[in-house]
Amino acid sequence: xxxxxxxxxxxxxxxxxxxxxxxxxxxxxxxxxxxxxxxxxxxxxxxxxxxxxxxxxxxxxxxxxxxxxxxxxxxxxxxxxxxxxxxxxxxxxxxxxxxxxxxxxxxxxxxxxxxxxxxxxxxxxxxxxxxxxxxxxxxxxxxxxxxxxxxxxxxxxxxxxxxxxxxxxxxxxxxxxxxxxxxxxxxxxxxxxxxxxxxxxxxxxxxxxxxxxxxxxxxxxxxxxxxxxxxxxxxxxxxxxxxxxxxxxxxxxxxxxxxxxxxxxxxxxxxxxxxxxxxxxxxxxxxxxxxxxxxxxxxxxxxxxxxxxxxxxxxxxxxxxxxxxxxxxxxxxxxxxxx
Ligand code: SF4
Ligand code: SF4
Numbered sequence: 507x508x509x510x511x512x513x514x515x516x517x518x519x520x521x522x523x524x525x526x527x528x529x530x531x532x533x534x535x536x537x538x539x540x541x542x543x544x545x546x547x548x549x550x551x552x553x554x555x556x557x558x559x560x561x562x563x564x565x566x567x568x569x570x571x572x573x574x575x576x577x578x579x580x581x582x583x584x585x586x587x588x589x590x591x592x593x594x595x596x597x598x599x600x601x602x603x604x605x606x607x608x609x610x611x612x613x614x615x616x617x618x619x620x621x622x623x624x625x626x627x628x629x630x631x632x633x634x635x636x637x638x639x640x641x642x643x644x645x646x647x648x649x650x651x652x653x654x655x656x657x658x659x660x661x662x663x664x665x666x667x668x669x670x671x672x673x674x675x676x677x678x679x680x681x682x683x684x685x686x687x688x689x690x691x692x693x694x695x696x697x698x699x700x701x702x703x704x705x706x707x708x709x710x711x712x713x714x715x716x717x718x719x720x721x722x723x724x725x726x727x728x729x730x731x732x733x734x735x736x737x738x739x740x741x742x743x744x745x746x747x748x749x750x751x752x753x754x755x756x757x758x759x760x761x762x763x764x765x766x767x768x769x770x771x772x773x774x775x776x777x778x779x780x781x782x783x784x785x786x787x788x789x790x791x792x793x794x795x796x797x798x799x800x801x802x803x804x805x806x807x808x809x810x811x812x813x814x815x816x817x818x819x820x821x822x823x824x825x826x827x828x829x830x831x832x833x834x835x836x837x838x839x840x841x842x843x844x845x
C-alpha cells in the first residue's frame with residue numbers, strides 16, 4: 507500500500523498553500539530518505555492565456571527556496587501543447603509563462619520550438635511500444651511533479667497521471683494519445699498559404715486548392731497543426747483508447763525517474779487549465795496532497811473529492827487509474843497520512 511500525505515485546508519491564500527506544500531514535501535523526503543541530484547526541475551503548467559484557475563507560482567515558492575537552500579538548482583519544466591494557442595511554440599510559451607508570473611527560476615521547454623524534439627522511451631505495453639517524451643526530460647533523473655487536481659473533458663480529471671502523460675510528451679506523443687489517425691484540414695478555414703506543406707517532414711501534404719493530407723504518408727507528428735496560422739488543421743479525436751493511452755504515457759514519462767508528486771486540490775473546475783477563459787469552481791478548496799506514487803495520489807485526490815462532495819465527480823478517470831496499476835505504474839490502494 508502506498509502512502510499519501512494530506513494537509514486538509516480550504517484556504518485560497520497562495521502563500522499559505524506554498525507553506526503547506528513544503529511541509530508535505532519535507533515529510534515525503536524524510537519518510538522515503540529521498541536524496542536529490544544537483545538539478546531538479548519542477549514540472550508545472552503555466553495555464554492557458556485567459557485561464558484564471560491554474561496553480562500560480564506563489565504556491566511553489568517555498569519549495570523552490572527549499573531546493574535552493576540545499577544547493578540544488580531548480581527550474582520549471584514544461585512541454586508545448588498540441589493545439590494552437592499561446593503555448594504551441596517555445597517562444598510564445600515562455601512569453602506567456604512570464605506574463606503569468608513564473609519568473610523566479612529558469613524555464614525549460616522540453617520539446618523544442620515546435621514540440622518536435624523527443625526521445626523514444628520503450629515501454630512495450632498494451633497500446634504503445636514506445637512513448638515520445640520531450641527531449642530535455644531525458645537530461646534529468648528526478649522531478650517534482652506539481653499537479654492541479656481538477657476536471658478534464660476527455661480524461662475525467664487531470665492530476666499527476668495526466669501531468670506525466672500529456673505534460674511530458676512531445677507534440678507527436680500528445681497526438682498519439684489523442685488519436686490514432688492523421689489530422690484533418692478544414693477547407694473552409696484554409697487560406698492555401700502552404701506553411702503546413704513546408705513544415706511537413708514526411709511529404710504528406712499537397713496543395714489541391716487547399717491543403718490535403720495523405721493519410722498513408724502522415725506519421726501523426728502534428729507539426730502542421732502548430733504552424734497553421736488559421737487553425738485550419740485539427741485532430742480527429744479517438745475517445746475509446748484515450749484513457750488507456752494516458753496511463754501508458756504516464757508510465758513512459760515516469761520510467762526510471764525518482765519523482766515526488768504534489769497535487770493541489772484548489773480551484774477545482776469542471777474543465778482543465780488549458781481552457782483560456784475564467785471558469786467557476788465546482789467545489790471548495792480541499793488542500794494539498796503528496797506522494798511518491800502518482801497512482802495512489804490521484805486515487806486519493808479523487809476519493810477525497812467524491813467523499814467530501816457526495817458526488818461522483820470525474821469518475822471516468824478511474825479507468826486510467828486501473829490501467830496504470832495493471833501496467834505497474836503504482837497502486838490504487840493507499841494509506842492517507844494526515845499532517
Ligand atoms: S498552413 Fe493552414 S492555412 Fe496554410 S495551407 Fe496549411 S492548412 Fe491551409
Ligand atoms: S501530422 Fe506531421 S506528418 Fe502528418 S501531415 Fe502534419 S506535419 Fe505531416
